[in-house]
Amino acid sequence: MRKSVIAAGALAVLALGLAGCSAADSGASAAGGTKDWPKSITISLVPSVEGEDLAEALDPLTKYLSKDLGIEVKGVVASDYAATVEALGSDQAQVVITDAGSLFNATEQHGAKLILRDVRFGATSYAGVAYTNNPGKYCADKPVTVKYAASGIDLSYCNGIEKAGADAAGKGPAGIDALKKITPGTKVALQAATSPAGYQYPVVAMRDAGINTDTGITQVPVEGNNNAVLSVSKGDAEVSFGYWDARTTVTKEAPDVADKVVAFAYTEMIPNGGVAVSDTLPDDLVEKLTKAMDGYADSSKEAKDVMFKLVGLSDWTADTAPEQIARYGEVLKQFSK
Template identity: 75%
Template sequence: MRKSLLTTGIAAVAVLALAGCSSSAPDETADETTEWPSSITLSLVPSVEGEDLAQALDPLTTYLSENLDIEVKGVVASDYAATVEALGTDQAQVIITDAGSLYNATERYDAELILRDVRFGATSYASVAYTNNPDKYCEDEPVMSTYAASGIELSYCNGIEEAAADATGSGPAGIEALGEISDGTKVALQAATSPAGYQYPVVAMREQGVDTDAGITQVPVEGNNNAVLAVYNGDAEVSFAYWDARTTVTEEAPDIAEKVVAFAYTEMIPNGGVAVTSTLPDDLVAELTELLDGYADSSEEAASVMFDLVGLSDWTSETAPDEITRYGEILAEFSN
């Protein structure tokens, strides 16, 4: 018999799942008999590497296997796109992946989005427009708000944050200020595959009438910290990075709040999440979802394993599929 979730602490960072033969007893109350597979496989791209991987996966697979009473296995994908292909070819029935891959899995293979990633209490984040020229981009004096995750005070203008309060990082906000980017302005942008460092900023600038191809001088940078430093060092007048990347450079640039002001937020960029193949029985999906949703709260060890394995603090069943759909639309603009 499968163990009841009511009698089992929820501790399962979904790192597993394989499809196999049927073995679990059917649900006698259902209109149709739906048997569980004897095993399922989960595909993911872990944060850990090499010899640490097996050790990291074991407590997760063991937990899920014991509580679902079926074999749960974990498969490491080479990249996020590989998780989608694993699901599409039935090599995996559960995937933990990024937002773009979630969109592709649902569109191409009718996968079901069951959970969204939570990082420090948020399921999505904005790209931030930074500048060293607040006179040009700010309609008001910059104010100081606290980035609660690290307790650091940082500067914001255009009403995107309240003075002497905890910053929220919610967008879109102050987006009209991007229209002040004039011809020839040096704008630091990350790789074209970066949502926060390129894709969402480019879409936002275009919507404000900025010619992102010929109207600005693009300054290529690698990484969110370097995007911030490009403005700090005067190599660019504007840059974009995730909220709030200034916290990554406070040691080398202790006066970052003075010299680099956040003046706009783009639309919210969704975190990734968990999706399952449409072939899994509904009751299995429901139990798996509940296990994963409660995993991070089940113990300090589980929370540590989850963060070390996939860099998350939690999952939530509030999936906000509209954000994933919007992300897919923006990805399509850069598919060529």
């Protein structure tokens, strides 16, 4: 999953070599638009690819949008997700493809409009998962083996968070009361404080369960979801947290992970990122842009491949679920003091 950045102003924008004209800069008309449409707009994003492959990955999207909108669409690379927000606020970009935390900051700080949400494997959100190597302590029932359809791997779950005989759904919150069984001094593996599934949502859930996450547990710092799972598999921690389902990333290093590491709780759902636009853009341009981007992945096989290669997505959807983004903002505020 793409990493979230807590505060949009935390880092300065690196050089954005291209800057689109704002709506106020142009009196020219565009195909299907009005005289208020700008001559060009700029998209700022953090791509999944690097180096010389970037132009190859980005150009098909901008060319597609330019043709559909009848105006020039440029693409620039931000140094990180916070930089996309800074670009939007300074009008160096009028469209941002960014993470959920930055979407919240863009709407709160700059009046941006959320127009699309990222879709990965058919979902716009995902759960943080609590893993353990001690099911006797955290499971109220015998763990069941359920297939994780995205990879075809059978994994173990308890506390009724998944149902035997059906593919795993990964819907939370579920089994969350089991976090109360974390006793003082328990070794809990936590990822960096910017990780939604590996730190932020789990810490909020543990605090809600009455656990002092500073003094009531022994924190075991780990880097990445794979290491969060391995820490439990190897016995370095009794509990860890990661995205659903990070166990599939370590099956080579830990062939017995499906049985040895049990998922016993899901946090509330964590939103994927998406697309936001500047409030300087005319409404009819935003409407057409939204429709064009929403249809991009289905416009051709090449487009679907480009989208996955560029930003690691399978689609966008206009079903933005803004309440999830707002909730994410509430979570982020707990870690921005």
